[in-house]
Amino acid sequence: MQIGKLVTDWYAAHGRHMPWREGQDPYRIWVSEVIMQQTRIEQGEGYFYRFVDRFPDLASLAAAEQDEVLKYWEGLGYYSRARNLHAAARQLVETHGGQFPSHHEALLTLKGVGPYTARAIASFAFGQQVGVLDGNVLRVMSRLLNDFSPVNRPQTRRKFQHLIDGWVAGQDSRSFNYGMMDIGATICTPTQPGCLICPLEAVCQGRKAGSVQLLPQKDQKLKRKVRYFNFYLILNEKGEVAIRQRPTDGFWGGLWEIPNEETKRKAWEKKESEGGGRFLFELKHVFTHFDMMINTFMLSAGAAPAFEEVQFISTDKIAIFAFSKAVLNIFENAWQNMD
Ligand code: SF4
Structure with missing residues (x-):
């Protein structure tokens, strides 16, 4: 059976419910994705609610002073994310008539929006059939493919991106990408993958080869x-x-x-x-x-x-x-x- 179908079927029965997954408002999806980068869900959730409560849409965020936006980000760290969010909201209001573009390549032109966020918005809000690669998904893929290429190398990401774009084709894009992320976050975890309950077990090459615990491989980081x-x-x-x-x-x-x-x-x-x-x-x-x-x-x-x-x-x-x-x-x- 196709990987795409296995993942979307599993997501329909076991996917995690999160407030920003309800509805397809690109603004809420964008804000949630930016807040959740490098942040635990439990911590990010409170920030998300406070933020969208005060700035419920692009217009209110664009009209705000940067000082106030930073105040709502206080304690979350990586403050360039808040500054970029604010700048991109103004960019959208001033040059896109207050509307998000629906294609990931057009989303990439927004300040602070990189490949991950662009694809996340394109998939979750607009259903574009592109794969979304976060750290969890990279881990799942390296095990699934029994691929020892270091996942922190750009060429590995490019290879995986090409593959996952093929897997999502013909599937419901939101369900597939949320499903891959959830499998990574809850089943194919870093140290104790739950292969016996994994929907991908039958097609998992790493499981077959007995190399799950050796994957993913990473290049050593330079000294901090x-x-x-x-x-x-x-x-x-x-x-x-x-x-x-x-x-x-x-x-x-x-x-x-x-x-x-x-x-x-x-x-x-x-x-x-x-x-x-x-x-x-x-x-x-x-x-x-x-x-x-x-x-x-x-x-x-x-x-x-x-x-x-x-x-x-x-x-x-x-x-x-x-x-x-x-x-x-x-x-x-x-x-x-x-x-
Ligand atoms: S079978 Fe195991 S290693 Fe393979 S994707 Fe599932 S949890 Fe990960």
């Missing part, structure tokens, strides 16, 4: 980069804290932060800072491409070096501004230290 920072919690005589807004490019673009500067590893390890102040604690924040090691220092405004474009706000106003998770952690730890 580590960067060292000093963050300054600067308080004035009224107990207000100094904050500033980051430029829109680079990490945490457009978010608010406390003054900080990058430093050398040796000085960081000695807890020395050019800005002076009392050392409070260290934290680690993990980005996709590097680890950020943070020393936090506290100092009074009079003794602090001049940082550009700083404003002081009372601590009860912190909730109004959008901060990164790292800075929110600094606030939380600092207030605990003071108790």
Whole structure:
């Protein structure tokens, strides 16, 4: 039996129900896909509801200020996703009459929309017969095909994309792609695949060859980069804290932060800072491409070096501004230290 039919039949009986799978509104599908990238479903769900509650459609998102959009993203990380979502909403309103294109290649022209998201919207909202490759689906395919090509290589993705586009042909595109993702997430899991309950068992080459536990193969990642920072919690005589807004490019673009500067590893390890102040604690924040090691220092405004474009706000106003998770952690730890 065809792989496509096996998957769609299984999905009809066992697929997972998720709020954004009900209906075919491209806007909700797009928002959910962007939120769920690199986010656990349990965590992402709350963000999704809050986001679409405040910005129920393209027009409301396009009309919003970036600061407010970032506020609804606060704590979720990867803030370029929120900035791109906002920019693409404006792009759609300004140049596409507020309508999503229905073909994945046209969707690729939107800011921040890559091959995965374009195909997800094209399939889930418009039924276009294209395969959607996420990390779970790549794992299922490498086992199903008993293919030892590293799944993090572009040429492997291209090969798998071509194959999965063939499997979806003639099937209900939504059911097939959701089915493949669900099999990957719930049955063909990384360490304990449930082959005995898998709808693909009869056609699974990896199962036949006894190589399931060896797949998928991946190229080793390069050693992670580590960067060292000093963050300054600067308080004035009224107990207000100094904050500033980051430029829109680079990490945490457009978010608010406390003054900080990058430093050398040796000085960081000695807890020395050019800005002076009392050392409070260290934290680690993990980005996709590097680890950020943070020393936090506290100092009074009079003794602090001049940082550009700083404003002081009372601590009860912190909730109004959008901060990164790292800075929110600094606030939380600092207030605990003071108790
Ligand atoms: S039979 Fe096992 S290895 Fe093959 S796709 Fe199903 S769960 Fe994965």
